[in-house]
Amino acid sequence: MLSQIVTVTGVNLRSIRERLGSSVVAMVGIAGVVVVFLGVLSIAEGFRAAMASVGDPQTVIVMRAGSDTEMTSGLSGDTARLIMDTPGIARNERGPIASPELFVIVGHPTKKDPSDANVPLRGVSSAALAVRPQVKIVEGRMFTEGTNEIIVGRAASRQFANLTVGSAPKWGQNRWQVVGIFDANGSAAESEIWCDARVLQPAYQRGNSYQSVYARLASADAFQAFKDALTTNPQLSVTVVREPDYFAAQSDVLNKIIRSIGFLIAGLMGIGAVFGAVNTMYNAVASRTREIATLRALGFGSVPVVFSVLSEAVLLSFVGGLFGGLVAWAAFDGYQTSTMNFQSFSQVAFAFAVTPKLLGTALLYAILMGLFGGLLPAIRAARLPVVTALREL
Amino acid sequence: MKYLPIVWRNLMRRKIRTIFTLLSIFVAFLLFGYLMAVRSAFNMGIDLAGADRLMVLNKISIIMPLPSSYSGRIRTIEGVKDVTHANWFGGYFQETKNQFANMAVEPESWLRMYPEFVLPEDQKKAWLADRQGAIVGADTARRFGWKIGDRIPLQATIFRRPDRQAWEFNISGIYDSPIKGTDKTQLFFHWDYLNEAVRSTTFGNQVGWYVIRVADPEQSPAIAKKIDTMFANSPTETKTDSEKNFVAGWAKQVGNISLITQFIAAAAIFMMLLVTANAMAQSIRERTSELAVLKTLGFGDARVLSLVLLESCVLALVGGLSGLGLSWILVTVFGDPTGSFLPAFYLPVRDVVIGVLMVLALGFVTGAVPASQASRLRIVDALRRN
Numbered sequence: 001m002l003s004q005i006v007t008v009t010g011v012n013l014r015s016i017r018e019r020l021g022s023s024v025v026a027m028v029g030i031a032g033v034v035v036v037f038l039g040v041l042s043i044a045e046g047f048r049a050a051m052a053s054v055g056d057p058q059t060v061i062v063m064r065a066g067s068d069t070e071m072t073s074g075l076s077g078d079t080a081r082l083i084m085d086t087p088g089i090a091r092n093e094r095g096p097i098a099s100p101e102l103f104v105i106v107g108h109p110t111k112k113d114p115s116d117a118n119v120p121l122r123g124v125s126s127a128a129l130a131v132r133p134q135v136k137i138v139e140g141r142m143f144t145e146g147t148n149e150i151i152v153g154r155a156a157s158r159q160f161a162n163l164t165v166g167s168a169p170k171w172g173q174n175r176w177q178v179v180g181i182f183d184a185n186g187s188a189a190e191s192e193i194w195c196d197a198r199v200l201q202p203a204y205q206r207g208n209s210y211q212s213v214y215a216r217l218a219s220a221d222a223f224q225a226f227k228d229a230l231t232t233n234p235q236l237s238v239t240v241v242r243e244p245d246y247f248a249a250q251s252d253v254l255n256k257i258i259r260s261i262g263f264l265i266a267g268l269m270g271i272g273a274v275f276g277a278v279n280t281m282y283n284a285v286a287s288r289t290r291e292i293a294t295l296r297a298l299g300f301g302s303v304p305v306v307f308s309v310l311s312e313a314v315l316l317s318f319v320g321g322l323f324g325g326l327v328a329w330a331a332f333d334g335y336q337t338s339t340m341n342f343q344s345f346s347q348v349a350f351a352f353a354v355t356p357k358l359l360g361t362a363l364l365y366a367i368l369m370g371l372f373g374g375l376l377p378a379i380r381a382a383r384l385p386v387v388t389a390l391r392e393l
Numbered sequence: 394m395k396y397l398p399i400v401w402r403n404l405m406r407r408k409i410r411t412i413f414t415l416l417s418i419f420v421a422f423l424l425f426g427y428l429m430a431v432r433s434a435f436n437m438g439i440d441l442a443g444a445d446r447l448m449v450l451n452k453i454s455i456i457m458p459l460p461s462s463y464s465g466r467i468r469t470i471e472g473v474k475d476v477t478h479a480n481w482f483g484g485y486f487q488e489t490k491n492q493f494a495n496m497a498v499e500p501e502s503w504l505r506m507y508p509e510f511v512l513p514e515d516q517k518k519a520w521l522a523d524r525q526g527a528i529v530g531a532d533t534a535r536r537f538g539w540k541i542g543d544r545i546p547l548q549a550t551i552f553r554r555p556d557r558q559a560w561e562f563n564i565s566g567i568y569d570s571p572i573k574g575t576d577k578t579q580l581f582f583h584w585d586y587l588n589e590a591v592r593s594t595t596f597g598n599q600v601g602w603y604v605i606r607v608a609d610p611e612q613s614p615a616i617a618k619k620i621d622t623m624f625a626n627s628p629t630e631t632k633t634d635s636e637k638n639f640v641a642g643w644a645k646q647v648g649n650i651s652l653i654t655q656f657i658a659a660a661a662i663f664m665m666l667l668v669t670a671n672a673m674a675q676s677i678r679e680r681t682s683e684l685a686v687l688k689t690l691g692f693g694d695a696r697v698l699s700l701v702l703l704e705s706c707v708l709a710l711v712g713g714l715s716g717l718g719l720s721w722i723l724v725t726v727f728g729d730p731t732g733s734f735l736p737a738f739y740l741p742v743r744d745v746v747i748g749v750l751m752v753l754a755l756g757f758v759t760g761a762v763p764a765s766q767a768s769r770l771r772i773v774d775a776l777r778r779n
Contacts, residue, residue, distance in 0.1 A: 025671040032664040036657050043653075068489050071456070072550035105454045107632070115642040116632075118455060172453035172630060204457070205595060237557075257735075261431060265424065269661055272420035275413040276668040282409060283675055339648040345455065347646060376409075 004304040008295060012288070012308040013315065019284055026280035026313075027320035029273040030369055034324030034362045035331075036269055040262035042332050042352040044255050047339065050188050050350035051251035052244065057220045058090075059131060059243040062213040062230065067239065068249060070103040070212045071344040075238070077208035082235060083215070088226030090218045092130065098215035099128040102197050104204050105346045106171040109161045110338070117338070119160055120346035121150075121171075123197030123210075131214045135189060140165040140180030145196050151180035153190035155349030159338050163193070174203050188247065191338065191349040214243075253342040270369055277373025281313050285381045292381055293389030302382035309381050313374025314367055321366025328362075329354045400704045407676065411708070414672040418712030418755065419719075421665035422748060426720025428654040429744035433574060434735035435650035441574055441737075442637040444610045445474075446506065447617055449603035450639075452630040458599035459629055461588075466623060467603060472616050474608045477502035478600040480584060484547035484560065486537055493533055495547060495580040496601075497587040506604050509575050516541065516566030524586050526565035530577030532736065534567045541567060547580075552591055576736040604636070662751060670759040673705050677763035684767050685775035698768035705760025706753070713752030717745065 016023055062083050063073035075083070080100035089096040102123035107116035126145060129135055143149035152163045162169060167178050176195065184190045201208065217226060227240040241249075285292070292305055338349040404411045433440075449467065451457035458480070467476050480497040500521055504510065512520075512528060520526040529539060539545060546559035554560065562582050570577060584600070591597055607616050617633035624631045634642075644650075677684070684697060692700075721740055729738040 022671055022675070025667045028667055029664045032660050036660050039653075040657070066548065067550060072483060074553075105456055107452070107454045113645060115638065115645065117642075117646050172457075173628070204453075207595070265428070265657060268420055268424045268427075269657075269664070272417045272424075272661065272665060272668075275417040275420070276664065276671075278413050279410055279417075279668060279672055282413075337648060338646075340643075340646045 001301065001303065004300050005307045008300060008304040009308040009311050011291070012312050015288065015291075016312065016316075019280075019287060022280045022283050023316055026273075026277045026316050026373070027323065029276035030317045030320035030366050031324030031327065033266065033269045033273045033369065034321045034366050035328045037262070037266040037365065038325065038328035038354050038358060038362050039332050039352075040258065040265060041358055042328070042354045044258040044262060045355055045358055046350045046353035047254055047258070047348070048251055049353050050186060050191075050348060051247040052187075056132070056134065057223075057242050057244055058217050060215050060217060060223065060226065060240055061243060061246050062215065062238050062240050063211070065237040065239050069343040070101075071346075073211045075100070075210045075213065077210065079236060079238075080210045080213050082233070083213045083230065083238065086226065086229050086233075088217055088222045088229060090216045094127070096215070097127055097130045098213055099125040099131050100197060100210040100213045101125070101128070102200050102204070102206060102209075103211050103344070104200065105344075106193075108163075108169065108171070110159055111161050114161075117160065118340070118346045119156065120192045120344070121200070122192050122194050123200030124194050124214075125197055128194065128214070131216045132184070132189070134187070135182050135184045137180045138183045140178075143179055143194070143196060146199065147196070148174060148176050148199060149179045150176045150193050150195040151182050152178055152194075153192050153349075154181055154183050155186075155190035155336075155338075156193055157181050158336060159191070159347070159349045172203070186351070188250075188341075188348050188350075191347055250341060250343045254339065266365070270365065274369050274373045277313060277317065277370060278376060280316070281309060281374050281377035282380070284312060285309060285377045288381075289384065289389050292384055293386050296384065296386045297390065306378040306382045309378035310371065310374045313370040313377075315370075317366045317370025317373070318363070320370075321363045324366070325354075325359050325362055329359065396700060396703060397707075400700065400707055403676070403680070403704055404708065407679075410672055410676070414669055414708060415712040417665050417668045418709055418752075419716040421661045422713040422716030422752060423720045423723075424661045424716075425658045425748055425751070426717050426740055426744070427723065428658045429748070430720070430724040430738055430740045431735075432651050432654040433741050433744070434729070434738040435647060435654075436640075436644050436737070439637060439640045439644060440741070441509070441572060442635075442640050443606075444635070444637065445607050445613075446636040447605040447607060447613060447620075447633055448636055448639045449605060449620055449631050449633045451602075452621075452632040455602075457629075458596070458601055459603065459631065461598045461600050463603065463624070463629075463631070464600075467605060467620060470616060470619050470623070472608050472612045473605055475502060475505055475606040476603055477506045478584070478603045479503070479581075480587060480599075480601040482547070482552060482582075482587070483550040485550065486545065486547060489548075491537070493536075493578050493580065494576070495582070497584040498581045499584050500581070503581060506606060509570050509572050510568040511570055512566050512568045520565035523563055523565055524583050525561065525563050527562040527580055527582035528566040528568050529564060529580040531567055531569045532577040533580060534564075536578075539564050539567075541565070552587060552596060554590060574737045574739045574741070578736045605633075662755070666755060666759060669705070669708065669755065670762070673701075673708075673759050673763045676704075677701060677767055681770070681775050684770055685772045688770065688772050688775075694768040697770070698764045701764035701767045702757065702760040705764070706756030709752050709756030709759065713755065714749070717748045717752070721745070 067073035084096050084098040089098050104121050105118040106121045108119040110117050143151055157163045165178055168175055230236055230238055230240055332352040333354040335352040338347045341348045451459050464476050477499050482495045482497055484495050485492045520528050541564055543564045546561050548559050607613055613635050620633045621631050724740045729735045
């Protein structure tokens with residue numbers, strides 16, 4: 001049986017060359033599906049990666065109770081002070097490692113387009129870098145407290161016009177001076193511009209108020225105790241979330257949109273490609289009618305015949321899928337773009353990500369399409385009535 | 394028309410191939426129709442933006458407010474016909490996931506500014522008379538099951554009441570729109586009601602943005618400039634632009650969805666072009682001797698050519714039109730696939746026309762090569778081949 005399978009499949013695969021045109025059609029069809037599938041999902045994957053990699057479970061964000069984004073939160077200066085003095089926060093020689101912050105957006109043009117995009121501008125305190133160990137200044141230096149100096153995330157510097165060290169953008173009545181560029185492991189923070197919160201407060205008429213407190217916990221396990229201490233404090237009305245949870249929630253809306261649309265499109269195109277493959281395989285079986293009948297007459301069983309047709313279909317779809325995967329990877333992986341974070345209406349820069357996992361899923365999908373496409377023709381081949389088929393000679 | 398039976402017979406000689414080719418074309422155009430609806434949704438109704446409407450925003454950014462006193466000053470500018478304003482309220486109903494667009498507006502001028510929101514006269518009167526009244530779009534009313542007369546609470550995210558309670562509104566009316574793609578998910582309520590509660594805070598007497606109607610759209614750039622100059626060097630500077638540019642800028646910030654959807658649609662249709670062309674070529678190759686017989690019987694080259702073209706066109710039309718039809722039904726009946734994020738999810742007539750043209754093009758392109766081969770066929774060669 002096994003040797004029969006090997007023989008028949010070998011004969012079959014060697015004859016693909018004679019049906020090249022139709023085989024290429026099936027392969028291109030499946031490659032096309034894979035390209036589109038990867039293209040759409042690499043957007044979701046890249047955006048998720050940008051949002052998720054900020055996550056450090058030891059970092060928590062404290063906002064006003066009921067707020068699910070910093071944008072709509074508000075904390076008075078006194079409240080911020082109270083939060084920072086709560087036990088559970090790691091400390092260094094300068095006191096608790098916590099940063100009360102303001103989050104606003106400024107209209108600033110992108111490099112590609114002169115119309116304004118909503119660029120996030122974050123007012124931070126001196127502890128901001130200690131709270132986020134993943135953030136490093138890669139060019140220039142940190143801003144000096146109390147001045148109009150700003151530092152710009154790497155992605156923001158790349159995506160938006162005139163945000164390099166030395167440039168001096170003007171937003172409203174205030175002129176700012178870019179003195180540094182920071183890196184944050186490709187996370188959403190890299191889309192932001194940072195300045196001193198105390199300078200931002202008057203510029204945005206915020207008095208002595210903040211929107212959030214970022215704090216580094218003494219240990220990741222201290223979260224529950226810290227949260228309980230804050231939520232049971234009668235002077236406070238706040239919500240406490242871990243940083244990874246916060247950013248996962250922020251990427252929710254866009255991910256939902258892209259995934260639902262992406263899977264729908266890939267699903268529909270997949271059906272189309274399967275039909276294409278079915279046509280190709282029927283054609284393959286039809287052109288080999290005599291050959292198959294002869295084999296059957298010689299005593300070959302129907303299983304090897306079914307197997308040979310299926311393996312041809314799978315081989316075609318595998319090659320098509322691989323080709324499509326390579327094209328998608330070459331075309332999309334690392335493509336820099338930015339989109340709107342629907343939760344805060346601000347821009348997040350990210351790169352399309354064709355991950356190995358995504359590639360694997362796409363290949364699997366391609367092979368599945370091949371199997372479905374080959375199934376009916378394989379059954380037809382196996383059921384071929386030997387006598388009539390031979391008579392067609 | 395008299396050739397349709399023979400075309401039909403030819404298509405039916407390999408039923409399975411015809412059915413699968415039809416299904417491929419069907420799927421491609423189903424996808425095309427659906428993608429065009431996605432595209433129009435992400436363009437956020439840019440085609441519906443009023444040419445004579447301008448938006449006045451805070452120059453620093455969209456989240457910064459403008460003083461409500463600007464209204465009178467803007468009105469003095471020549472060419473400005475009407476002014477209204479709105480505040481993004483950002484409330485949600487019961488749970489944070491139930492977010493939707495809700496705004497505090499000046500009711501009379503707002504309805505004047507947006508005639509596309511159609512509200513029965515008695516409901517309009519009721520809204521104007523009730524300070525806590527609100528009107529809501531038909532889509533959102535359906536989503537939450539609200540009826541006229543309901544009292545509904547909205548949790549505030551930006552404008553919190555001192556007592557931390559939810560804001561309550563009476564549904565005075567439900568607006569609809571005869572224009573496809575108009576956003577029917579929004580809720581509007583009295584700006585006075587909001588302002589009264591927040592007057593003592595920094596939010597007092599502030600509006601989110603102004604909308605202006607100009608007498609002559611040609612004058613829009615000049616008027617925009619005049620407004621921005623009027624407030625230049627004041628603590629609150631403005632940025633004025635046409636509604637169309639504003640919507641385009643907003644859509645652009647989401648990303649170039651238009652390009653992505655066009656790319657996908659092109660990939661899908663190209664795929665199906667290959668599949669169909671392949672099927673047609675196979676079918677003609679198998680029928681070489683039959684075609685020769687037809688020619689022997691006196692069918693001219695041109696007639697054979699048109700027979701084959703007719704066959705591919707019938708294939709494309711049946712598959713393509715039913716695909717477009719189903720996409721139209723899906724979009725119209727089931728609407729927004731994400732639930733509520735894409736209010737302008739509809740299939741524009743323009744795209745339907747483009748789809749039909751592409752169906753025809755597909756028919757001709759896939760039939761062209763086999764048809765010209767068939768018409769050039771020499772009877773003697775073709776018959777000898779067997």
